[in-house]
Amino acid sequence: MLKTLEIVDPAFRADVLNGLAEPIPAIPARWLYDRRGSELFDEITRLPEYYPTRTETALLEDRIDELARLVPADSAVIEFGAGSATKTPILLRAAKPKAYVPIDISGDYLRESAARVDAEFPGLAVHPVEADFTNHVDLPAAIDGMPRLGFFPGSTIGNFVPQSATDLLRHFRSILGTGARLLIGMDRVKPVDRLIAAYDDPKGVTAEFNLNLLRRINRELGGDIPLDAFRHQARWNDMMGRIEMHLVATRDVEFQIEDRRFSFAKGRSIHTENSHKYGPRGARLLLLAGGWTPLAEWTAPDEDFALILAEAERERFAP
Known part of the structure; x- marks a missing residue:
C-alpha cells in the first residue's frame, strides 16, 4: 500500500x-x-499563568468605545493571524466594519476561525486569506476602496527581533497602504x-x-x-x-x-x-521606525500591556 x-x-x-x-x-x-x-x-x-490574552482582552473591552470612534466608517478590518474567539468579536462589534479579512498560515485553523466569525456576524463580509503574512499577501479585490484597519493583537510583534519587527511593520504598511490604521498589542517588561x-x-x-x-x-x-x-x-x-x-x-x-x-x-x-517586551518609548519608536505614527495608546491599569493605534502617514524626510 x-x-x-x-x-x-x-x-x-x-x-x-x-x-x-x-x-x-x-x-x-x-x-x-x-x-x-x-x-x-x-x-x-x-x-491562569498566561496573562497577555486576558489582560489585552480586558483592556480592549474597557476602551473599545473610545477606540471605535477612531476607526473610519465602513472599514475593512485586516487581522494578521486568524481571529481569536474573544478579542476579534469585541473589535468587530464596536467598529462595525464592512468587511473582515483574517490572514493566517494554518489553512484549517483559518477556515474554522473565519466560519465562527461568519456565523456570529451574518451581515459582515468575511474573506479569509491563507498566507504567511510575513511574505507577499494579496488582499481580496472585494475590499478595494475601503478604509483599512490592521489588527495585530497578542503582542505577536514581540516574536520578531527589532530589525525584523521594523521590517514587518513596513510590510504591513505596504499591504494596507497610506492612510490605513493599525491596532497593535505590545507586552510590557515585568518581573522575571x-x-x-x-x-x-x-x-x-x-x-x-x-x-x-x-x-x-x-x-x-x-x-x-x-x-x-x-x-x-x-x-x-x-x-x-x-x-x-x-x-x-x-x-x-x-x-x-x-x-x-x-x-x-x-x-x-x-x-x-x-x-x-517593550517599554512605552521603545514601543512608539518601533512603530515610527516601521512607518507608523502613533495616534492613541491605552495601557492596562497595572502597566502590564498596551494597545496602540497608529496611522500609516505619507513618508516624511528630514530637511
Missing part, C-alpha cells in the same frame, strides 16, 4: 534544515503553528518570575506546544527525532529584553531529517521563539 505524504511547504523544509545546521540552531516561531500548534496555543491563552511562569506553565501545555514542532518535523519531513531527548525551556534574556523558548537536548542525540543527519550534545538547544 502506498503511503500518502503531506504536501510540504518548501519554506518549512528550508527553515528547518538550514536552521538546525546553524552554529546556534534556531527555527522561526511561525512553524509552531500547524493545526495542533494553533489548538495548543489557544489552550495556553486560557491558562512572572514572565517565566507565563511561558513555562506547571500543566506543561507550553512545553507540549514547543515539542509539537518536533512532531511536525517528523511527520512532514520524515524525521526520526526522539521527542524524549528534548525538553522545553523558557529563558529571560535581559540584554535583549525578551523571553526565549528553547528545546534543550537531555542527552547526546543523533537524528535524521530527509537525507540530512544532525547531532546534538546534551544541553545544546534549538531556539524556537522570542517574545520581546
Whole structure:
C-alpha cells in the first residue's frame, strides 16, 4: 500500500534544515503553528499563568468605545493571524466594519476561525486569506476602496527581533497602504518570575506546544527525532529584553531529517521563539521606525500591556 505524504511547504523544509545546521540552531516561531500548534496555543491563552490574552482582552473591552470612534466608517478590518474567539468579536462589534479579512498560515485553523466569525456576524463580509503574512499577501479585490484597519493583537510583534519587527511593520504598511490604521498589542517588561511562569506553565501545555514542532518535523519531513531527548525551556534574556523558548537536548542525540543527519550534545538547544517586551518609548519608536505614527495608546491599569493605534502617514524626510 502506498503511503500518502503531506504536501510540504518548501519554506518549512528550508527553515528547518538550514536552521538546525546553524552554529546556534534556531527555527522561526511561525512553524509552531500547524493545526495542533494553533489548538495548543489557544489552550495556553486560557491558562491562569498566561496573562497577555486576558489582560489585552480586558483592556480592549474597557476602551473599545473610545477606540471605535477612531476607526473610519465602513472599514475593512485586516487581522494578521486568524481571529481569536474573544478579542476579534469585541473589535468587530464596536467598529462595525464592512468587511473582515483574517490572514493566517494554518489553512484549517483559518477556515474554522473565519466560519465562527461568519456565523456570529451574518451581515459582515468575511474573506479569509491563507498566507504567511510575513511574505507577499494579496488582499481580496472585494475590499478595494475601503478604509483599512490592521489588527495585530497578542503582542505577536514581540516574536520578531527589532530589525525584523521594523521590517514587518513596513510590510504591513505596504499591504494596507497610506492612510490605513493599525491596532497593535505590545507586552510590557515585568518581573522575571512572572514572565517565566507565563511561558513555562506547571500543566506543561507550553512545553507540549514547543515539542509539537518536533512532531511536525517528523511527520512532514520524515524525521526520526526522539521527542524524549528534548525538553522545553523558557529563558529571560535581559540584554535583549525578551523571553526565549528553547528545546534543550537531555542527552547526546543523533537524528535524521530527509537525507540530512544532525547531532546534538546534551544541553545544546534549538531556539524556537522570542517574545520581546517593550517599554512605552521603545514601543512608539518601533512603530515610527516601521512607518507608523502613533495616534492613541491605552495601557492596562497595572502597566502590564498596551494597545496602540497608529496611522500609516505619507513618508516624511528630514530637511
